[in-house]
Amino acid sequence: MKHASKLLGVSTSLVLAMLGSTTAHATGTLAGTTITNTATVNYSVSGIAQNAATASNSVVVDRKVIFTVAGAAATTTVSPGQTSAVTAYTIQNSSNDTLDFALGAVNQSTGATAAHGGTSAYSVTSFSYYIDTNGNGQYDAGTDQQITYLDELAPDTTKTVFVLANVPLSATNAQVSGVVLTATAEQGGGSGSQGTVLTNSTGAWTPGTVQTVFADLTGATDSQYDGKYSAKGDYTVYAPVxxxxxxxxxxxxxxxxxxxxxxxxxxxxxxxxxxxxxxxxxxxxxxxxxxxxxxxxxxxxxxxxxxxxxxxxxxxxxxxxxxxxxxxxxxxxxxxxxxxxxxxxxxxxxxxxxxxxxxxxx
The missing domain is CATH 2.60.40 (Immunoglobulin-like)
Structure with missing residues (x-):
């Protein structure tokens, strides 16, 4: 779709005005930023300079959604019957907008390949999520806050989310439980209030509005350009036999x-x-x-x-x-x-x- 403004003659000067943040980001210009450029036409009549004619055009930058989820570098060692066993994931927002992220952890099916080798042989239960409140990369009970979703993750920002689960008493030495965490992109902009799930804007471009374009890649269990990203983690039992x-x-x-x-x-x-x-x-x-x-x-x-x-x-x-x-x-x-x-x-x-x-x- 074209977005035109009336212009007299040929432009002789161009001014770019950014109404919004002008900070440079690896993610590009922030969504919602208005890009305005103004052309000025100078002319004379019978040798007398006339008032210049101008025409402006504004484009509102759309939202490009791209983010990743990564599991911990190593498996989490657990004991049979252990409660609140912790594994860590990092979520990096490379979008040009602040987003919320829904969180959903599920067990891999029995026999599925786990993140750090072996196959998933048992299931953990009672998933809960905590954000790394003090940013030290380690789960600190009583310090790190429990969450149900990741709130207001700014562009070019990475946060660590801890997934806690209970290990069944029946789990035996060397058994592995594979877990997949999926983050789903949601509307940001309201701190403390979970946004709605974003949808890909597949129709024609609509000037003056912020539309959404999914640019996320394929995760562990999700597809490219679906507004989701998933990654594997696992718990490995270390117990007496x-x-x-x-x-x-x-x-x-x-x-x-x-x-x-x-x-x-x-x-x-x-x-x-x-x-x-x-x-x-x-x-x-x-x-x-x-x-x-x-x-x-x-x-x-x-x-x-x-x-x-x-x-x-x-x-x-x-x-x-x-x-x-x-x-x-x-x-x-x-x-x-x-x-x-x-x-x-x-x-x-x-x-x-x-x-x-x-x-x-x-």
Whole structure:
């Protein structure tokens, strides 16, 4: 569409007036800026200079929408059952206008390729969004403000948005959860009030109004020129991989003593609980064992409870430490059976620990 103003003769001078911001931006002239140029015609009649004739033309700059979203450079390491696990995204507005951005995080489908390798194997839940209020690039609980959308992102500006989610307790070591964050361009200009979703102006150019042209590229899951941009992030589980084995051996009986004893009434049985952690797994924390005793046996208090022993691979070794502050025996009470319990040292990857105690067969 042409936009013309009446002009006498040929222009001899040109003046460019920018009504609005004159600051130079990488994004170009800001949307809504009025570009006015005025042509002046000077002439004479019978050698006498006449008043100059002028004509002006004004063009209102339209909105060019272009922005990107980028996920964190590395995966976020999480534990099973962790709440408010954080991954970061940056949103850069390269448009020539201040915009709001709607935020939407979704799980990748099972088997989809995750951002930092591997395939998505589980889903996180309860997405929430926080803006990097102090601009340090790190999530600071109590400082960074929770948001539902990104408000008033100026041209040539980048903001970090943190996505928080909960990890299911069922997630296991080395499993990955892929997440896609999509930002959708919305009308800006009203701080504290979310703007409407922008639409691409596909019809003819309308002089004097601000029209919208989508110039965004293809994101992780969205298309070119759709007013959206998406990027991947992921959470990778780092957890212990435990194998628990409970062994028993007959130590003595009333007939044979310690020579080939049998599990007859009056015999002493040694129980050993082995906790092993797989190579490459995370170390355990707060490792404790509780073992209710069957009614057919009676706890042998003279032997006690030995903690943090070693395991040969087929049998428990005769070691461990009696630690009354970290172990306990609780007698039966009502419907509650007697039980032994112990708090053990953490087990590193590839390591093992044991808890041993003895009981007499009734």
């Amino acid at each position: 435990l194998t628990v084995t409970k062994l028993s051996s007959v130590v003595s009986d009333p007939i044979n003593g310690t020579t080939n004893p049998k599990a007859i009434p009056g015999a002493v049985v040694e129980y050993c609980i082995v906790v092993q952690n797989a190579s490459g797994a995370a170390s355990t924390t707060a490792l404790s064992i509780s073992d209710p005793l069957p009614t057919q046996v009676t706890y042998l208090s003279s032997f006690g409870i030995l903690l943090n022993g070693t395991y040969s691979g087929t049998a428990c070794n005769s070691d461990g430490t009696a630690n009354l502050s970290n172990s306990s025996y609780t007698a039966a009470s009502g419907s509650n059976p007697a039980s032994v319990a112990g708090t053990l040292n953490n087990v590193a990857a590839g390591g093992a620990t044991t808890m041993r105690f003895r009981a007499t067969i009734n």
